[in-house]
Amino acid sequence: MFYQGVLTKMETEFTSPIQYYLVFENDFINLNQLLNKTITLEFVKYQCLNCGQDKPIYRQGFDKQCFYEVPQAADWVMRPELSKAHLGIEERDLEFEKKTQLQPHIVYLANSSNVKVGVTRKSQVPTRWIDQGAHEAIEIVEVPNRYLAGITEVALKDHVSDKTNWRTMLKNEIKDENLVEWREQLRSYIPAESKEYFIQNNSETNLEFPVLKYPEKPRSLNIVKEQSYTGKLVGVKGQYLIFEDETVFNIRANEGHVVRISLP
Template sequence: MILTGHIRPLGHEYKTPISYLMRLDNEEIPLNDYLGKTIEINYLGEISCIYCGRKIKKSFNNGSCFPCFRDRPENDVCIVKPHLCHFHKGTCRDEDFGQTHCMQPHIVYLALSDDIKVGITRKPNMIKRWIDQGAVAAVPIAEVPDRKTAGEIEIHLSQFINDKTNWRRMLKNQIADKDLLAVRSDIKNQIPDQYQQFFDESHDVWTFEYPQLQIPDKIKSLSLDKQEHIKGNLIGVKAQYMILDNGVINMRKFSGYKVRVELYL
C-alpha cells in the first residue's frame, strides 16, 4: 500500500490492546495490522500548518505556522500551564474556545507511564489523554468545574509527584512498581483545604495494553528534520510513537509534514 498526505497525530481506540491508526490527511491506516511488517516513510519536503493550511518552512508546537502559534487559543501559554488561565481577566485569545474547552469540568488524575505522574484533562478526553501519554494505568482523583482550578491543584501536587513522563523509560516499559490507589489515598492530605471538596476516591483504576511485539533495548529517536527517508519493521506503537526495529518516531511532532508512506504486508 502506498499513500501520500500530511501527517496527523495517531488515532486510537480503547481496546485490548489499543487499536492504532496512522492518519494522513483524511486517510486512516490500521497500524495493528502492520505489526512485524516493513513501513517506509519518505518526507516530501513540504510542511503545511494544521490550522490554516499555509505552506511553511518550520512548524511550531507540533504543526502550527508562526501566526497560528502566536494567535490561536490552542497555543496559548495556559494550555501547557493551566494554572495561568486568564479567561476571567478578559484576555483569552478566543472567548468561545475558552467557554468550550476551559470553562468545562476537568479531572485531575494520576497516571503510571514510567513513574506515577499527576495531570489534568477535560473529562470526555481522559482516556485519549492517558493513551497519548503511554499510561499503563490511570485513575481520576478530583473533578473540578474549570481548567484553571485543575491546574492549580496540579501545580501544587507537582511538589510531591512528577508532572512529566520520561518518554524513553515509558517506551522501554521501565515502569515503577507502585499502587495508584495507595498513592491516591496518601496524596489526599497534600491537597489544600480549599480544594478538598473536589477530591474523589470513588473511581477504579483504568488499565491499558499496547500493541508491541518486542521492547526496544535502546531508544533512538528518528526525525524527519534530519532524515527524509525512514524505513524499518514496526515492532510496536505506544503513546504517539511508532516503534520500529531501528528507532522510534513521534508522529504528533511531525504533524503537517507531507510524506509518502509505503506499507508492506
C-alpha cells in the same frame, strides 16, 4: 500501496490492546495491522495545521506566526493554572477559551515511566493516558473548569512528578504502583478550592499497548533531516511508532509534516 497526508495525533480506540489509527484527509491506516511489516516513511513538505501553508513547523503543528496567534497554543494549554475564561477574561479568543476551559476537567495520576500528576478534560479520559504511554492511571479530582484543575496540579507536583521520561516509557522499564494509595497520600495537599471534588471510590484503569518488542536504546527519527526511513514496525506506544532497529518516531512531535507512507 502508499498513503500521503499531514500528520496529526494518532486516533485511538480503548481496547485490549489499544487500537491505533493514522487519520489523513481522505483515508486512514490501522497501525495494529502493520505490526511485523516493513514500511517506508518519506518527508514531503510542511503543512501548518492552522493556515495550511508550506512553512517550517515551529511547535504543536503550527508555523511560528500561527503558534503565537491561535488559541490552541496559548500559555494556558500547557499551564492550566493560567486559565482565565471563568473570569470572563480573554487571552486570544474568549469564545474558544470558554468552550475549552469551562467544562469538567480531571486531575489524575498516571504511571508511564514513573508516577506523575496531570490534567485533562474529562472527555479525554482515557485518551490522554494512552497518548502518554501510561500502563495504569487513576482520577484524583473532577472539577468544573480548567483553572481549578491547574491549581490542583500545581499543588500536587510539589509532592509527585509532572513529567514522563519518554525513553523509560518506550523501553518499558516500569513497575506497577498502587495508585489508590498514591491518591490517598496526596489527598491532604489538594487546595481548599478543589477539596470538595475529590473522587473517593474509584480504581485504577489498566492499559495494554500493541508492542511486540521494546527497544533497549531507542533512537528518535528526525524525518525532516533524514528525508526517508524504512523499517519493520514492531510496536506503538504513547504517540510513538517503534521499529525493529530501535528507531522510534514521535507522531505528535511531527504534527504538521506531510509524509508518504509506503506499505508492502
